[in-house]
Amino acid sequence: MLTAATVVVIARSRNLFGVIVLGGLYSFLIATVMVALDAVDVAMTEASVGAGISTVLFLAALHLSRSEEARPAQKPWLPLAVSLAVGGLLMYGTLGLPKFSDPGAPIHTHVAPRYLNESPREVDIPNVVTAVLASYRGYDTLGEVMVVFTAGAGVLALLRRRRRSPEP
């Protein structure tokens, strides 16, 4: 798959600008996969955030850092082994999960039918994702807005240029 090829090239490439642009490409590919999986809201957010804002911020940081990746000192055998071991364990674990598109899986039988069936009567807006996000689970969205605000405040605190007092 294209995403797998992109990820391998990202891992091996040393030119940081190329890595960042490939990261944006990867985000777009993932957004396309999301549309294929019927997650249209998520695809729009991932495309605009991952391929748009993330790439801009990475490029700004790269401009401020101005370097290329150094050649690694030794071959990364230990991290590779750790990653493959983790991957093997995860693949073994996922065999126990419900198979793809199984209507009887727990994810489909617990709360989701209630939201899908009751929201025309209670909230009456066609986009169920927005209804759940803003109304049924509105408190979580409040927390999320606060997280975004805190991140903005944090960046402000980190990067603010103070008027330099004269050096002693």
Added chain:
Amino acid sequence: MTGAESAMTWGNHFSYFVTVFMMVAGLFILIARGNLIKKLVGLGIFQTSMYLLYIAPGKLVGGTAPILSDRFTVYSNPLPHVLILTAIVVGVATLALGLALVVRIRAAYGSIEEDEVLDMDAPASPQGEQGPRQ
């Protein structure tokens, strides 16, 4: 399991395998590469594979996006979408903070390679205690 059954299981779980491959690749980039910006890109890949992990089980073949309409009766599950929407935005907030930190590290240490930064901080390094330049 018989051979045919296990082949069916592997086929049915293909989406999970793809997800795990992405996750492992992101993890590898995160821990094996020393450059801080590349680490953050690896973290982003890891996060994106997690979104796939949550959304893929929500899809129902033959269903449609969870926007109610008179023409459809089967919808894919909207709950993971809500969760992942929040996760994406929180992820970019984290990324912004991480990049701000990278910029400050570069200004203070002059390098964004992890081992060089650690060397400058190490007390018994042959280069002596350089420490960060304020």
Added chain:
Amino acid sequence: MRHDLILRVIAKLLIPFILLFALYVQFHGELGPGGGFQAGVIMAAAVIFYGLIFGLADVRKLVPERLVESMMAFGVLIYGGVGVAGLLLGGNYLDYFVLDPDPVLGQHRGIFWVEVGVGVTVSGVMLKVFYMFADRGGAEDE
């Protein structure tokens, strides 16, 4: 100079449409895909685009720093304000059905204002982060 000219012309053509699309996504979040987050990000992207092409001084005149900083906080306040309005009108915090005699219309109103709050904060924060990065790059110490 020729490259500059092409970029400027295309930017002038595209930016109004991007802003319009951001508004469309914001207010049609209930009818189709979209909502506050996507709209905020797209609006910030439009302004960042303007800043990249026309320079930081111009974009600072267009969207001053004070406005961006107040937008960041204002959005959160709108969201919290909707919750408090629910409290004052008799329900629990963030109850929407008390905002209007018809509970379903109350839900509509609540969702509308909440999404506006989210969109304002997200676009403010994204823009502010860009400003901070760009500001730092203008006068590097080393």
